[in-house]
Amino acid sequence: MRSFAALYAALDETTRTSEKVAAMRAYLAAAPPEDAAWAVYFLIGRKPRQAVGARKLRTWVSEAAGVSEWLFEECHEAVGDIAETAALLLPPPSRTTEQPLHRWVHDRLLPLAGKDEAAQRADLRAAWDELDRNERLVFHKLITGAFRVGVSQRLVIAALAELGELAPATVAHRLMGDWQPSAAQFRGLVAAESDQPSASRPYPFLLAHALEGEPAELGPRDAWQAEWKYDGIRAQVVRRGGQLFVWSRGEELIGERFPELAAAAGRLAEGTVLDGELLPWKDGELLPFAELQRRIGRKNLSRTILAEVPVTFLAFDALEAGGRDLRERPLAERRPILEQLLAPLAGEVLRVSPVVTAATWQELAALRQDSRARGVEGLMLKRRAAPYGVGRVRGDWWKWKLDPLVVDAVLVYAQSGSGRRASLFTDYTFAVWQDGALVPFCKAYSGLTDAELTEVDRFVRAHTLERFGPVRSVTPELVFEIGFEGIARSRRHKSGVAVRFPRILRWRRDKQPVDADHIDALEALLGA
Amino acid sequence: MRDPLVELTERGLYCRAGDFYIDPWQPVDRAVVTHAHSDHAIGECAHYLTAAPGRDLLAMRVGDGAAIQPLAYGEAIVHHGVGVSLHPAGHILGSAQVRLEHHGEVWVVSGDYKLSPDPTCAAFEAVRCHCFISESTFGLPIFRWAPPAATMHDVAAWWRANQQSGRTSLLLCYALGKAQRLLAGLDPEIGPIYVHGAVERCNAVYRAGGVRLPAAPPVLEAARSAEFERALILAPPSAQGTPWTRRFKRPVRGFASGWMQIRGTRRRKVVDRGFVLSDHADWPELLAAIAGTGAERVLVTHGYAQALARHLCERGLDAQPLATRFVGEAGGEEVLPAPEPTDASDPPEDEPAEDELSDMSEPPASEETAP
Numbered sequence: 001m002r003s004f005a006a007l008y009a010a011l012d013e014t015t016r017t018s019e020k021v022a023a024m025r026a027y028l029a030a031a032p033p034e035d036a037a038w039a040v041y042f043l044i045g046r047k048p049r050q051a052v053g054a055r056k057l058r059t060w061v062s063e064a065a066g067v068s069e070w071l072f073e074e075c076h077e078a079v080g081d082i083a084e085t086a087a088l089l090l091p092p093p094s095r096t097t098e099q100p101l102h103r104w105v106h107d108r109l110l111p112l113a114g115k116d117e118a119a120q121r122a123d124l125r126a127a128w129d130e131l132d133r134n135e136r137l138v139f140h141k142l143i144t145g146a147f148r149v150g151v152s153q154r155l156v157i158a159a160l161a162e163l164g165e166l167a168p169a170t171v172a173h174r175l176m177g178d179w180q181p182s183a184a185q186f187r188g189l190v191a192a193e194s195d196q197p198s199a200s201r202p203y204p205f206l207l208a209h210a211l212e213g214e215p216a217e218l219g220p221r222d223a224w225q226a227e228w229k230y231d232g233i234r235a236q237v238v239r240r241g242g243q244l245f246v247w248s249r250g251e252e253l254i255g256e257r258f259p260e261l262a263a264a265a266g267r268l269a270e271g272t273v274l275d276g277e278l279l280p281w282k283d284g285e286l287l288p289f290a291e292l293q294r295r296i297g298r299k300n301l302s303r304t305i306l307a308e309v310p311v312t313f314l315a316f317d318a319l320e321a322g323g324r325d326l327r328e329r330p331l332a333e334r335r336p337i338l339e340q341l342l343a344p345l346a347g348e349v350l351r352v353s354p355v356v357t358a359a360t361w362q363e364l365a366a367l368r369q370d371s372r373a374r375g376v377e378g379l380m381l382k383r384r385a386a387p388y389g390v391g392r393v394r395g396d397w398w399k400w401k402l403d404p405l406v407v408d409a410v411l412v413y414a415q416s417g418s419g420r421r422a423s424l425f426t427d428y429t430f431a432v433w434q435d436g437a438l439v440p441f442c443k444a445y446s447g448l449t450d451a452e453l454t455e456v457d458r459f460v461r462a463h464t465l466e467r468f469g470p471v472r473s474v475t476p477e478l479v480f481e482i483g484f485e486g487i488a489r490s491r492r493h494k495s496g497v498a499v500r501f502p503r504i505l506r507w508r509r510d511k512q513p514v515d516a517d518h519i520d521a522l523e524a525l526l527g528a
Numbered sequence: 529m530r531d532p533l534v535e536l537t538e539r540g541l542y543c544r545a546g547d548f549y550i551d552p553w554q555p556v557d558r559a560v561v562t563h564a565h566s567d568h569a570i571g572e573c574a575h576y577l578t579a580a581p582g583r584d585l586l587a588m589r590v591g592d593g594a595a596i597q598p599l600a601y602g603e604a605i606v607h608h609g610v611g612v613s614l615h616p617a618g619h620i621l622g623s624a625q626v627r628l629e630h631h632g633e634v635w636v637v638s639g640d641y642k643l644s645p646d647p648t649c650a651a652f653e654a655v656r657c658h659c660f661i662s663e664s665t666f667g668l669p670i671f672r673w674a675p676p677a678a679t680m681h682d683v684a685a686w687w688r689a690n691q692q693s694g695r696t697s698l699l700l701c702y703a704l705g706k707a708q709r710l711l712a713g714l715d716p717e718i719g720p721i722y723v724h725g726a727v728e729r730c731n732a733v734y735r736a737g738g739v740r741l742p743a744a745p746p747v748l749e750a751a752r753s754a755e756f757e758r759a760l761i762l763a764p765p766s767a768q769g770t771p772w773t774r775r776f777k778r779p780v781r782g783f784a785s786g787w788m789q790i791r792g793t794r795r796r797k798v799v800d801r802g803f804v805l806s807d808h809a810d811w812p813e814l815l816a817a818i819a820g821t822g823a824e825r826v827l828v829t830h831g832y833a834q835a836l837a838r839h840l841c842e843r844g845l846d847a848q849p850l851a852t853r854f855v856g857e858a859g860g861e862e863v864l865p866a867p868e869p870t871d872a873s874d875p876p877e878d879e880p881a882e883d884e885l886s887d888m889s890e891p892p893a894s895e896e897t898a899p
C-alpha cells in the first residue's frame with residue numbers, strides 16, 4: 001500500500017508525461033506481480049464498487065478527528081475533495097503497515113462493501129490507525145469508488161510496453177475485455193509470447209478526429225470512403241467460442257441490454273468481430289438519440305420499451321473473420337469482407353453502414369448539408385488504404401460534422417469540479433430567457449482556458465446568492481456562447497428541451513444578460 | 529461597559545484611548561506596525577513604531593525617510609496613558625505582537641505569527657491578556673505542518689535529485705521571510721545557491737541585522753558560465769514565467785507555502801513540486817497560542833476567521849471574526865498559472881521593472897478573507 005500510495009503521489013505531482021510513464025514503469029518493475037496487477041487495474045480506471053459513501057465517510061472522519069460536521073464542511077470547501085479532506089483531518093496513525101497492495105485489496109478493501117455499518121466503521125478506524133496521509137488518500141478514493149489519477153490509459157500502456165518490451169498495441173489488446181487482476185494475469189500482460197486470448201476479448205477501438213480544415217486537403221476523393229456519422233453507442237460485437245459478446249467503448253459488456261441484437265448476431269459465423277454503432281431504429285427509420293437514452297435509463301427492459309425503441313447494429317468494419325485478425329488489411333479489403341459476412345444476415349437488427357457515394361468533394365459537401373434532416377451529425381471520412389489502427393491514430397479517420405448549434409446563455413449555477421479542478425468552480429449551469437425569467441437549459445463543463453476558469457471561479461465566490469450543498473446560485477451576469485450537437489424535446493427538463501454535447505464555445509464579455517437568447521431560439525432549432 | 533481598547537475603523541485597527549493605529553491600511557498619523565509585509569505595513573504614515581530588529585525591513589518597505597521609532601522587545605512605553613510593548617511573534621525578522629494595557633485591561637494584537645522553530649527570527653512569546661486579536665490564515669484543522677526540519681530535508685533531497693538529472697532547482701517562495709528561512713535551513717554544501725534581486729534585498733537587511741545566512745549571490749551577478757544546472761535558485765512567485773527565468777534550461781519548479789498542503793492549490797500553481805512550509809501558525813499552533821494567552825475573549829482576523837471563531841465559541845470562549853484587510857500568506861491565486869514562455873524573443877537580461885516585493889501584497893481570491 002505504501003509504495004502504491006507513493007506512486008499515486010508521484011503521478012499526482014508531475015505534469016510531465018515522460019515522468020509519469022517512468023514512475024509507473026519503476027513501480028510495476030519493482031512491485032510483486034499481484035500488486036502490479038491491481039495497480040494496473042486501478043490506473044486504467046477500473047474500480048471496485050463503492051463500499052462507503054461520502055456521507056458515512058464524513059460522519060466517521062468528523063468523529064475520529066474530533067471536529068464538528070460543519071467544520072468538516074468548511075474544510076471540504078477549502079480542499080474541494082472529500083477523500084483528501086478526510087485524509088488531512090484525521091489524527092496521525094499510531095502504527096505503520098508493510099502490507100502489500102494486493103493483500104490490502106483482498107483482505108480489507110473488497111470485503112468492506114459487504115459489511116454492516118458498525119463493522120465498516122470499525123474497519124475504517126483500524127485502517128486509519130496504520131495509514132499515513134498519502135495512503136489514506138488512496139484508501140479513501142478506493143473505498144468511495146472515486147479513484148482517479150491523472151494518467152490516460154495510453155500512458156499506462158506505454159509503461160507496460162516499455163517494461164515488457166512489447167508493442168503498445170499488443171498491450172492495449174491484452175488489457176481489453178474481462179479480466180481479474182492476479183499474478184498470472186500480470187505476467188501474461190507483459191509476457192513476450194502471447195497467451196491464449198480469452199474468447200470475449202475485443203480489439204481496441206479506432207477513434208476518429210474532428211476534421212478542422214477542408215476535406216479537399218485530404219487528397220483525391222476516391223482515396224476516401226464516406227459514411228454518415230450516426231449518433232448512437234459505439235460497440236464491438238464479438239462472436240467466438242460459440243458465444244456472443246457486445247462491448248461498449250467504455251469496455252462494458254452490454255449484450256444483456258440488447259436482447260434483439262444477441263438473437264440476430266448469434267447467427268454470425270464463428271470467429272467474427274464487427275465494429276459499429278448501436279442505434280434506435282424502428283420500422284426502417286432512425287429515432288432520436290434521446291429515445292435510446294430513455295431505453296438505457298430503464299432498469300427493466302419491459303416488453304413495451306423493447307417495442308417502442310428497438311435497436312439496430314449498424315456495422316461499419318470487420319476486425320476479425322474466420323478467426324483471423326483483419327486489422328492490418330486496408331479498409332478497401334475489409335469493406336467487401338464486411339459486406340460478405342452480413343449479406344446472409346442483414347435485416348432489421350443487423351445492417352451495414354451504407355457508403356455515401358459522391359464523385360467529388362463538392363458533391364459530398366452538398367450531401368452533408370442534409371445531415372440534420374437525416375438525423376445524423378455529419379459524415380465520416382475513412383482512408384481506404386488505412387489499416388484499423390489502435391486508439392486515436394491521427395489521419396485515417398475523420399469526423400466531418402456539421403457546425404454546432406449555438407445560443408448565448410447566462411451562467412446561473414456553479415459547482416466545483418473534480419480532479420485537477422476540485423477546488424475551483426468549473427461546472428456550470430446555463431439559462432436562457434422565458435417570459436422574463438431565466439430558465440436553466442444545460443450544464444457544461446469544458447471550453448474555457450485555465451485563466452478564464454480562475455476568473456469565473458472568483459466571480460462565483462464573490463457573487464454567490466444561495467448555496468444548495470455543493471451548488472451555488474450566482475448573480476446572472478456572465479454570458480457565454482454555448483454550442484451543442486443536437487436538440488430534442490424533453491419532459492424531464494424545465495426548459496422543455498434537452499441538448500446533446502453542450503460545451504462553452506466562448507465567453508461573451510461583450511454581452512449583457514439581457515442580450516442572451518430567448519427560449520424561442522432553442523425552439524426554432526428543434527425544427528432545424 | 530467600557531469601550532473596546534482596539535476597534536475596527538475604515539483605516540484599520542484603532543486604539544482610541546491612545547489615538548494610534550495598528551497595521552493601518554491607509555496612511556495615518558501614528559502607526560504601530562507588527563511587521564514589514566506589505567499587507568501590514570503601509571507607506572506615508574507620519575510616525576511609525578516597530579520592533580527594533582524589524583526597523584530596517586520597515587524602512588525598506590515604507591521608505592528611508594520615514595520617521596520610524598524602534599522599540600526593543602519587551603520594553604514598554606506609555607502613550608496617552610496606554611502602555612505599549614512589543615513581543616516576538618516568530619513570523620519573520622522583527623515581527624511583533626502588540627501588547628496594550630489601559631486601566632488594568634490587557635489586549636494583544638498578534639499580527640502574523642507562528643510557533644514552529646525558525647532560526648531567522650526570535651521565537652513566539654505567549655503574552656497573557658484579556659482579549660487576543662489573532663490571525664487565522666490557516667485556521668482550519670486540515671492545516672497541520674510537519675516539523676520544518678523534515679520539510680528542509682525534503683527540499684534538500686529534491687535539489688539533489690534535480691542535480692542528478694542536470695536540471696536547475698527553481699524554488700519559488702516569498703522574498704521576505706520564507707526565502708531567508710529556507711536559506712538558513714539548507715546545507716550550502718549541496719551546491720551553489722543563487723537568488724532573485726528581490727530576495728537579495730531582503731537578505732542584505734537580514735545579514736546586517738546579524739542573521740547568519742549562507743552565501744547566495746544574485747543571479748544577475750553570477751558569471752555567465754555559472755553552473756545553474758547544479759544550483760538552487762530562490763525567487764518570488766511573481767518571477768515565474770517572466771523572461772528572468774528563461775536563463776535556466778528546463779528548470780524544475782518548486783513552491784514553498786502552507787497552501788501546498790492542498791493538492792488543488794498546488795496543481796494550479798503549475799509547479800513540479802510543492803513544499804508545505806509556512807510562516808503562519810497551523811491549526812494546532814493557533815489553538816495552543818490562543819490557549820496560552822489565557823484570554824477569554826478572542827477576535828479573529830484574516831484567514832478562516834468565521835470557522836476558527838465558531839470553533840472557539842463551541843469551546844466556551846467569547847470569539848468573533850473581525851473583518852480586516854490583512855491577507856496573510858496570499859494563497860490560492862496570487863500567482864496565476866502563468867504559461868511558460870515558448871518564444872525566447874525577449875532579451876532575458878533585465879529583471880521586471882516593477883517592485884518584486886509586490887508579490888506579497890496580492891490578495892488571495894478566496895472569499896474567506898473578504899470582509
Ligand SMILES: [Zn+2]
Pocket residue numbers: 563565568619640856
Ligand atoms: Zn506577514
